[in-house]
Amino acid sequence: MRPDQFAPEDQKHLLPQPGGDLVYRCLDCGSEHSISELLYTCPSCGEVLLIEDKGFDQLKKLSGAQWRRVFDLRRMLNIPALKGIFRYAELLAPVIPLDSVLYLGEGHTPLVEASDLLKGELGADFCFKNDGQNPSASFKDRGMAVALSYINYLVKHQGAGEILSVCASTGDTSAAAALYASYLAPEVKSAVLLPQGKVTPAQLSQPLGAGARVLEIPGVFDDCMKVVEHLADNYQVALLNSKNAWRILGQESYAYEVAQDLDWDLTGRVILVPIGNAGNISAIMSGFMKLHQLGIIDELPKVIGVQSEHADPVFRYYQENDPGKRVWRPVTVQPSVAQAAMIGNPVSMPRVVELARRYEAQAGGPRVYVVQVSEQEIMDHMILANRHGHVVCTQGGESLAGLLRAQAAGIVSAGEKAICDATAHHLKFVGFQQMYFENTFPPDYGVKPRPELVNRPEEVLALAEQEMPGPGRPLSGEAFAKFVKATALEVAARLGLEKR
Numbered sequence: 001m002r003p004d005q006f007a008p009e010d011q012k013h014l015l016p017q018p019g020g021d022l023v024y025r026c027l028d029c030g031s032e033h034s035i036s037e038l039l040y041t042c043p044s045c046g047e048v049l050l051i052e053d054k055g056f057d058q059l060k061k062l063s064g065a066q067w068r069r070v071f072d073l074r075r076m077l078n079i080p081a082l083k084g085i086f087r088y089a090e091l092l093a094p095v096i097p098l099d100s101v102l103y104l105g106e107g108h109t110p111l112v113e114a115s116d117l118l119k120g121e122l123g124a125d126f127c128f129k130n131d132g133q134n135p136s137a138s139f140k141d142r143g144m145a146v147a148l149s150y151i152n153y154l155v156k157h158q159g160a161g162e163i164l165s166v167c168a169s170t171g172d173t174s175a176a177a178a179l180y181a182s183y184l185a186p187e188v189k190s191a192v193l194l195p196q197g198k199v200t201p202a203q204l205s206q207p208l209g210a211g212a213r214v215l216e217i218p219g220v221f222d223d224c225m226k227v228v229e230h231l232a233d234n235y236q237v238a239l240l241n242s243k244n245a246w247r248i249l250g251q252e253s254y255a256y257e258v259a260q261d262l263d264w265d266l267t268g269r270v271i272l273v274p275i276g277n278a279g280n281i282s283a284i285m286s287g288f289m290k291l292h293q294l295g296i297i298d299e300l301p302k303v304i305g306v307q308s309e310h311a312d313p314v315f316r317y318y319q320e321n322d323p324g325k326r327v328w329r330p331v332t333v334q335p336s337v338a339q340a341a342m343i344g345n346p347v348s349m350p351r352v353v354e355l356a357r358r359y360e361a362q363a364g365g366p367r368v369y370v371v372q373v374s375e376q377e378i379m380d381h382m383i384l385a386n387r388h389g390h391v392v393c394t395q396g397g398e399s400l401a402g403l404l405r406a407q408a409a410g411i412v413s414a415g416e417k418a419i420c421d422a423t424a425h426h427l428k429f430v431g432f433q434q435m436y437f438e439n440t441f442p443p444d445y446g447v448k449p450r451p452e453l454v455n456r457p458e459e460v461l462a463l464a465e466q467e468m469p470g471p472g473r474p475l476s477g478e479a480f481a482k483f484v485k486a487t488a489l490e491v492a493a494r495l496g497l498e499k500r
């Protein structure tokens with residue numbers, strides 16, 4: 001629909017107006033800094049930043065019910081900039097005018113209900129939100145849509161010159177950064193730093209295809225991160241890791257979509273999120289808090305972070321119940337099938353600590369948890385989910401395994417319903433599936449296939465004595481008919497088919 005097709009009273013707030021009073025806010029010293037330049041850490045104390053809208057209270061001029069109606073009506077608009085996550089522009093980055101919004105099809109990924117069979121088998125009530133159905137096949141596109149729209153705004157409206165974007169990545173950040181930057185060529189160029197041999201072939205192909213400079217660095221993600229942080233501190237580059245607070249704003253859209261798709265009723269809902277660099281869980285908490293502050297939702301859902309035993313610094317931190325006694329210790333990661341979350345020193349840890357504190361204060365009690373799962377559980381649950389109609393990656397398997405651990409620990413109780421974040425598409429991680437099916441995991445992963453979950457292609461070789469078709473080698477009519485009949489006979493025997 002076009003805006004002029006709506007009733008006059010609905011037209012009033014239908015299109016977001018550029019505005020807001022955004023500033024960078026330091027999470028440690030509380031200092032405030034102008035957004036006129038790209039900042040990643042506090043110039044006063046070096047801590048990470050969040051972007052805060054000092055005009056947020058102005059949004060309370062509309063009631064929660066009015067906001068719900070605005071967002072619901074925007075669903076019907078055929079304006080590309082509002083088809084994605086900028087449907088919630090006032091909550092994300094109202095400073096960016098619609099003419100600068102970059103929309104590549106991100107957001108509004110489906111909530112897919114688990115089948116009754118799978119729910120019964122696992123004794124859990126849940127759905128997946130398939131963030132692998134974003135354009136670069138992971139949730140990272142949400143953050144990139146805002147970060148690159150802001151860069152586009154700086155180029156278009158603020159006279160910024162050519163910009164080189166950089167990021168370190170476990171695979172998905174680089175895929176998203178390169179894709180969104182390539183849309184803004186030639187003003188924006190992209191370089192990505194990857195830990196050599198620690199991203200999947202599909203992930204590596206993505207920035208290459210988008211034309212980014214791909215630099216492979218010895219070490220793990222945490223080492224690459226230190227290098228890009230050094231670049232951001234000392235050179236003219238735009239850092240696109242989630243240290244960049246614009247990314248966090250974009251990823252808040254996950255929370256807005258979950259709420260809207262559940263008709264703004266989050267009673268008894270639990271969100272499971274795999275944690276790596278901890279940007280996503282920070283954004284999700286922040287997003288739900290904004291909805292709650294505006295009266296758009298009545299209840300804050302439980303948020304449960306999930307980490308593998310092989311990369312679990314956030315889990316370890318929260319093992320201590322007394323906040324005063326918690327000590328932050330990065331860990332050395334071990335090889336993990338949740339490779340995209342294989343991070344021992346998450347950059348957003350200070351955000352998690354502060355936002356979890358605020359979240360629980362706003363909810364009036366415990367609402368944020370972190371659970372740990374084994375590599376075996378991650379693989380088993382990824383494959384089990386895919387066996388029942390889902391397209392989840394290893395990190396999605398981690399979310400589901402985390403739900404079962406949370407149930408066993410009494411964090412999730414009967415009657416509560418979970419939304420498991422499937423953060424990337426299954427196809428990016430098929431190498432792990434192959435190792436599972438072929439029982440070829442190196443010993444340090446500690447994964448053995450469950451026989452009932454293994455599936456292998458079967459070669460039909462019954463026709464060895466016969467002529468076979470091949471590329472550029474079609475069979476003659478009679479030989480081909482013979483081939484079809486003999487092959488069908490063999491296939492029917494293997495499938496146990498009965499003759500009609």
Ligand SMILES: Cc1ncc(COP(=O)(O)O)c(C=O)c1O
Pocket residue numbers: 138170171172173242274275276277278279280281340341393395423424
């Ligand atoms: C597919 C996937 N899942 C989960 C994560 C972890 O997200 P975050 O780093 O925001 O904690 C990442 C990236 O780090 C990822 O690429």
